[in-house]
Amino acid sequence: MTLGIGWVILIAIIALVAGAALGFFIAKKYMMDYLKKNPPINEQMLRTLMMQMGQKPSQKKINQMMRAMNNQNPGK
Structure with missing residues (x-):
């Protein structure tokens, strides 16, 4: 049973890191496009x-x- 909880925590941490990285790149692209349109x-x-x-x-x-x-x- 503890093995299942460990996997859940590991998957949650991986999802959090992946979401933060994806959010960073999406925000960066949005700001670059915004500055290109509105210098x-x-x-x-x-x-x-x-x-x-x-x-x-x-x-x-x-x-x-x-x-x-x-x-x-x-x-x-």
Whole structure:
């Protein structure tokens, strides 16, 4: 009877490790696809956006806006 309990525990541990590994790779693929579709904003994108809104962006203004955006997202 103890042999059966040992197998159950072993299978549970194997399933847990396999599930964690599979979940990691699925999450990694999802994040890579998400970042490919929605890239983080950079200076060139900000400059283009400002020009489309009719503003003439100076480098000082671009740097100021990038700094403000980075301060809002401290995790980056």
